[in-house]
Amino acid sequence: MKHFAPILSSVVILFCACGGDDDASSQALAPDAGPSSVAPDAAAPADAAVPDAGPLVCQVERPKSRFTVAVVPDTQYLFDQDRIYPEVLTASLRWIVDHAREYNIVFTAGLGDITENARPDEFAAAAGVYKILDDAGMPYSLPAGNHDLTRSSQFDNARGKEPYLDYLLPTRPGNHPTLGGSSPNGYNSYYVFDGGGQKWMLLALDWRMSQDSMRWAENVINEHPTLPVIATMHELVDRRGAAGDPPNESAVLSSYGQTVWDNVIKNHDQVFLTLNGHFWTPARTTMKNTAGHEVHLHLTNYQDRYYGGSGMIRLYEFDLEHGTIEVSTRSPYMEAIPEANRLPAQAREVALVDADNRFVETMDFESRFSGFRGAPVPLPPGPLSVEQVLVPGTVAYYRFENGAGGPVGDTIPDRAGRGNDLARVTSSGGAAADIAWTNQYHPAQPSRGALFFNGSKSKPPSYLRTTDAAPINAMTFEAGYTIETFVRPPSDCCSEHAWMGVLSRFAPGSAAGKTGDDPSEPLATLSFTDSPMLQWAIFPTNYDGIKTNWSHIFAADVWHHVALVNDGHHTVMYVDGAPVVRNPRSETVGIAAAGKPWLIGAYSYDSKVEQAYYGWLGDVRIVDHALTPDQFMTARPR
Template sequence: MCTSDEPGHEHAQEAPQAGAGRRNFLRATALIGAAAAVALPAATARAAPAAAPAAGWRPDPRSRRFTLAVMPDTQYLFDGPSIDRAPVEASLRYLLEHGREENIVFLSHLGDLTQNGAREECAAIGEAFRLLDRRGVGYSVLAGNHDVRSSTDDQRGPTPYLDVFGPDRFQGGPAFGGASPDGYNSFHLFRAAGREWMVLALDWRLSAKGFDWARKIMAEHPRTPVVLTTHELVDEDDSLSSYGQKLWDQLIEDHDQIFLTLNGHYWPAARATRKNAAGNEVHLHLTNYQNRYFGGAAMIRLYRFDLDRNVIDVETISPWILGRAAKGLGELERQEMELSGDADRFSVEIDFEDRFSGFAPVPARPSRPVSKMLVPGTVAYWRFDGHEGEGAGAAVTGTVRDVSGRGNDLSLVTVGSGGLSWSSDHHPDQPGHGSLEFQGHKSPLKGAYLRTVDGAPLNSATFEDGYTIEAFYRLPADWDPAHHAWSGLVGRTGTGGAAGKTADDPDEPLATLSLSNDREPQWAVRPLNQEGIATNWGHQTPLETWWHLAVVNDGEHTTLYVEGCPVVRNPKAATVGLTSVGLPWLLGGYEYAGQIDQILHGRLGDVRIVERALPVTSFMNH
């Protein structure tokens, strides 16, 4: 982008045009710096196809963390006799050097690669990008108004830009999907986080044919999320240019696949958000630094996607300046190494699964049959599905069967008012698609809970060789520690005093997996080898979210897991088995001094007890 009478807006120079059949490249005498160059014979002019991926460039297609790199306007580095490839090459080398640790999957250039679109300028930056070609790195470029005649659209015909960055250059590359017949628009596909993603790289100005082509490409990939790149779209914070509005009206608004757009052209950097026709947010970002020191010094944006945290963390750096920091920098250079303003370093929160559900819904995990969950050593398995015919919220009556076949059935106990009902709600990775809804309350004590029947084999089990106890739970929005804290999910009755173990509080039960006043899961037990209580503590678990807990004892030590991850407060002391006085186990209840003291307020999903230590990969949520 060049200077003009209006700050932040540009008037394009008409670039000289060249035929498609013949052109010259500039080849630098060294990888750093391009001021000294020699012309290549015309016979070498045709851009070589992209190389196959080389050793060392292996983005992980399964990792849920990956990085999309973005390079905006580099035109001042490629301006007639003032050609300097070093900053661009430094940025490209940075991507190569950090590709594995950052899991960099793709680079998008946003146009205005050159100042005048001249043959020598295009050739010089084309040579710089051979650093990526030689390593088989996926990338896209597009024409800005300085790379072609700004008065033309994508039907303009041959140009030096197209000679260097036309479809021939990308054929056979790792991400190249194809180009429009005119060669100025392209799409690129890469795999990350276990799915396909698209970068749709569009010309400075789309013709009617260009719009039709873009729509056709997305229609051919209807389940693929799309990052749209173009040279002009956002012109300042929360504002689109007139052409940007045309792109929105004719392409972006009606294509829910487009969730992020990236453009350059204007400055300073800015952001906008719009809701599309499906009611979903589209994030539109302007990134351009050519107005800053050294024409922007080939700064790059790193868009770090994290699908577990549902966020894109964005950082802006100049590898060229960073690479020279050890040699000493001037004050201006030090200010430009990294940009930390609100428009340059920020995070975008996106619930990716929800955002993409309109065009690529994630199928719900089907329920798994009981037989698949009866791993060797299963002594009790309670699940609460199969009650759809009784209606939502139907009351639990009678006996809840132990589907393991080991005879550890559950009977209902009601205290005061309040009840126990069936629910179809469940953890997304729970084998059974149902749960129990408990409505416990303390002061006054009321609700309903379950206990194993008298004589159940589980009542006398001591698990000397180890155990695994698993449960799914969800607490509602109205959960209140004053009325609901320290309710048990699963545990056994009988007190330490009754078992002759009087260390610590003798009135505490022999085992309980409970939730503290801060909603921390706690496993508190009297092992066979201890007089006192051994305790494992988890962290605070938010409301209105399903959680999976697993308590695993390998015969020597006990570990509490939350969603398959071990918690920090797992005791190092040896803990062997579980003390028993032959009394029942409880689901949804907690006893103190042999009396029911608290009842769960929330939902409880599948519960399984196995008489051995299970690996995480065998937990019910796997």
């Protein structure tokens, strides 16, 4: 699946004040002080004082299906000859320790360039800070970057021993619980940790791997054939030079990164996520491996920002239940400065919330990992019979399964047996293949098939409509209704297909005597905007204008279940079983009618069908009263 818009509507903020002394935070820095006023001091201890974070933060545990991997990118400007600022990294690592339970932080991954000049005094200062994680028993990795190696060996992939190994050897005591082993030269290591009730592997790879190191990495993956793998290294992808690239397509393999991709990543399906620094600014992309599965490649580096990156850390919050990886970026050092004392340059570094630094990757973990775990993707029991889906009050039920494939014929029966059959309409100039049977379906859908509508604004529409004699044409549903369907918008949806209708009433508001808002709009329509998100817009029987419900932005190329539930007074939209926030609280009774057909896969304006739907459409069920989520078509068991 592709990347999705950087919207964090699903993120639950878990911070809350638990008490504390306000004076403590105000005394941490004088009003005219801040990190920029700290004098360089090569002898500064690794545990130098940092601004107090103020009130305590409630330690709310994540559900067991959620866990976090913390990422520490290039810190080289904090450990540069006599320009040693250990207090900045100290704040970051202390934050990780203090919030380990709240975020269920199971591992901390470095990305190289720990120091600027690979000097022993630089390494000693950095190693002293990382003792914070050692003392807390928290596992971490620290692969070398080019600045962690002396100039004479940076590009020597057969280098010998370097000061890096004396101070930051992967076999430091704090890493023993998860350390699986290191390559013979000491510059590569792997770790196995627990997260969400399963085991994961993290590879910490050298700045420039020799052929022997690449073979070592491949052997490690092959020796752990069922573990998902996160690969970290100092260089892999760089930011694209072209302006205007969307955030999820803003990175490209470097020359060396191409070598790593070809030799270590693309042929090993277990590698699903890669993290690297070195270049700036942050960027990300996805590539398909030889198994046809996506690998997410992320560039994370802030050394070019104020205060050497301000000790920025990234949090990768895995939610196995909901299939997401939520990514956020913050500077604990800048966070700890009382807000009133922050200079503008400091305030900008507290948290980065742009699309490159705060976003969600959506991933069906079971499906993505099933190829190397040797087990099929578990699906809910099914298919369900028609009788199992026909709850009392079912007005119409349509299943779009046809093993023969090919174009859809003239009619599709109403499986509820209420006479609300569908007729196919192919406009003059339209093509038979514009509505086709497919074997695609939502895993929790009752049937095992869907239609693909190949509609657009630039071609004559092909769609389905209820027959003229269908009883549903005159129904106003004043006692309530539940309308359900399954949709999957394609990855190139929906800028060219904005306001395409999933289902709608053909007649405009004026046909039912409505004069408010735009009476040329249809009496009811469930339509995709260009975002894409869904809008349910209707003329209710008790109101002269239009009432609307809105979804959040949808993930493209992913199946979603949508339900519109009206209890006779209010309408609630549900997406994947959860109510959305943009549901009106005003009284909304029924749907106005004019005796005209319902359309499936089309939108009309002023009694003219303007465009057909573009995407997949699964089962459709309409019930004459409000159902609860445990009665939706997705509910199991029945």
